[in-house]
Amino acid sequence: MTSRKAGPLKGTASVPGDKSISHRSLIFGAMSIGTTKVTGLLEGQDVLDTAKAMRAFGATVTQHGPGDWSVEGVGVGNFVEPADVIDCGNSGTGVRLIMGTMATSPITATFTGDASLRKRPMGRVTEPLAEFGTMAYGRKGGRLPMTVVGASDAKGIRHTLKVASAQVKSAILLAGLNASGETVVIEKEPTRDHSERMLVGFGANLTVDKTKEGHVITLQGRPSLRAQTVAVPRDPSSAAFPVCAALIVEGSDIFVPGVSQNLTRNGLYITLVEMGAEIEFQNPREEGGEPVADLRVKFSGNMKGIEVPPERAPSMIDEYPILSVVASFATGKTVMRGVKELRVKESDRIDAMARGLEACGVTIEEDEDTLIVHGMGPGGMPGGATAKTHIDHRIAMSFLVAGMASQQPISVDDASPIATSFPIFESLMTGLGATLTQG
Ligand SMILES: O=C(O)C1=C[C@@H](OP(=O)(O)O)[C@@H](O)[C@H](O)C1
Numbered sequence: 001m002t003s004r005k006a007g008p009l010k011g012t013a014s015v016p017g018d019k020s021i022s023h024r025s026l027i028f029g030a031m032s033i034g035t036t037k038v039t040g041l042l043e044g045q046d047v048l049d050t051a052k053a054m055r056a057f058g059a060t061v062t063q064h065g066p067g068d069w070s071v072e073g074v075g076v077g078n079f080v081e082p083a084d085v086i087d088c089g090n091s092g093t094g095v096r097l098i099m100g101t102m103a104t105s106p107i108t109a110t111f112t113g114d115a116s117l118r119k120r121p122m123g124r125v126t127e128p129l130a131e132f133g134t135m136a137y138g139r140k141g142g143r144l145p146m147t148v149v150g151a152s153d154a155k156g157i158r159h160t161l162k163v164a165s166a167q168v169k170s171a172i173l174l175a176g177l178n179a180s181g182e183t184v185v186i187e188k189e190p191t192r193d194h195s196e197r198m199l200v201g202f203g204a205n206l207t208v209d210k211t212k213e214g215h216v217i218t219l220q221g222r223p224s225l226r227a228q229t230v231a232v233p234r235d236p237s238s239a240a241f242p243v244c245a246a247l248i249v250e251g252s253d254i255f256v257p258g259v260s261q262n263l264t265r266n267g268l269y270i271t272l273v274e275m276g277a278e279i280e281f282q283n284p285r286e287e288g289g290e291p292v293a294d295l296r297v298k299f300s301g302n303m304k305g306i307e308v309p310p311e312r313a314p315s316m317i318d319e320y321p322i323l324s325v326v327a328s329f330a331t332g333k334t335v336m337r338g339v340k341e342l343r344v345k346e347s348d349r350i351d352a353m354a355r356g357l358e359a360c361g362v363t364i365e366e367d368e369d370t371l372i373v374h375g376m377g378p379g380g381m382p383g384g385a386t387a388k389t390h391i392d393h394r395i396a397m398s399f400l401v402a403g404m405a406s407q408q409p410i411s412v413d414d415a416s417p418i419a420t421s422f423p424i425f426e427s428l429m430t431g432l433g434a435t436l437t438q439g
């Protein structure tokens with residue numbers, strides 16, 4: 001797909017439902033008694049793969065209309081053994097949360113995924129799960145395909161996270177649901193808290209103590225989860241693409257309604273405002289248990305490079321690729337430290353962004369844990385390159401946004417991964433005035 005210089009972007013960008021909350025609504029629905037109703041579900045491939053997996057474990061998952069789904073759950077500890085391999089496609093969240101969910105049931109499941117997911121480390125989940133007695137047999141380096149043998153009569157564990165990861169935290173909490181007694185997870189750096197909020201909503205006894213050690217999350221095992229109605233808010237990680245496009249395309253003025261402003265997810269928006277972005281956060285309110293706001297975003301020709309505080313990384317972990325595009329159109333250097341987790345996402349995102357931006361004429365510095373972008377000012381990026389996306393939706397969307405403001409068009413070698421998280425990206429962006437063409 002090729003993106004070329006666009007006129008001003010104008011209009012309303014209604015982005016799809018939040019991916020993290022969509023996965024969780026299906027998984028928690030499957031572990032509850034009764035019928036969970038979900039509206040605004042993201043119908044991206046990652047979530048559709050989780051829906052299919054929940055059916056394989058015994059839940060009845062039904063689509064009633066666009067974004068309108070129901071899940072008839074089997075209850076905590078009642079998953080059936082799947083008859084076939086569970087293919088989680090491109091989704092780290094899907095596979096890691098589902099491994100946790102079945103880890104304390106006496107069943108065996110084999111997981112796989114696409115070429116990107118098969119490169120990603122699963123030991124970060126299977127090592128803590130082993131403390132429950134769960135066994136896992138994967139390829140070298142803890143890679144998929146992997147067979148997980150659930151533990152019988154597991155007892156709760158106490159675990160301090162070694163990486164700041166909501167996926168690992170959630171996998172342990174989900175496993176703790178079918179373990180006796182308490183499961184305690186300690187996270188030194190707070191990560192997205194959707195699992196904690198939603199588990200409480202589904203009736204679990206879960207508390208979070210904010211201590212000097214970090215967040216101490218305590219879950220009582222073997223609750224009876226009750227079906228809920230979940231209204232999924234719009235995804236701040238998807239909203240990032242039209243928002244950042246409007247900031248760099250001259251004359252733009254767009255409206256992005258109902259975007260989650262959960263404090264564990266809004267690091268990009270704080271950073272953009274610090275850089276000098278013109279974003280108004282209108283009508284802040286609560287929807288479906290999450291803080292949301294409507295965003296009005298205007299072209300911002302005076303953005304300055306900044307140092308992004310490393311402790312902000314968990315709250316904007318998926319947004320560094322698109323931030324590095326905005327940084328290219330700002331004046332001065334943007335320094336992103338403490339970002340080594342980006343190396344184990346759908347691709348090595350530091351490397352993918354560095355190589356692609358260099359090909360577009362941007363000066364980059366990087367080390368294992370750092371990405372530094374030397375901004376070229378508004379309209380300064382030459383472009384005229386094809387970026388390799390490495391089966392990574394966020395890399396693909398980031399370079400297509402860059403092409404909307406660069407001097408020459410920018411192509412991506414494969415736009416198909418965009419469907420994992422933002423299936424309407426092309427129509428939404430062209431609806432605002434972007435020029436995207438196949439080939
Ligand atoms: O829990 C979640 O829904 C997610 C957690 C993050 O991953 P990590 O937990 O690996 O940081 C994030 O990158 C991913 O897109 C979604």
Ligand SMILES: C=C(OP(=O)(O)O)C(=O)O
Nearest residue numbers: 090091092093094318345
């Ligand atoms: C990292 C991401 O997702 P996942 O880990 O679920 O594949 C993402 O969506 O940017």
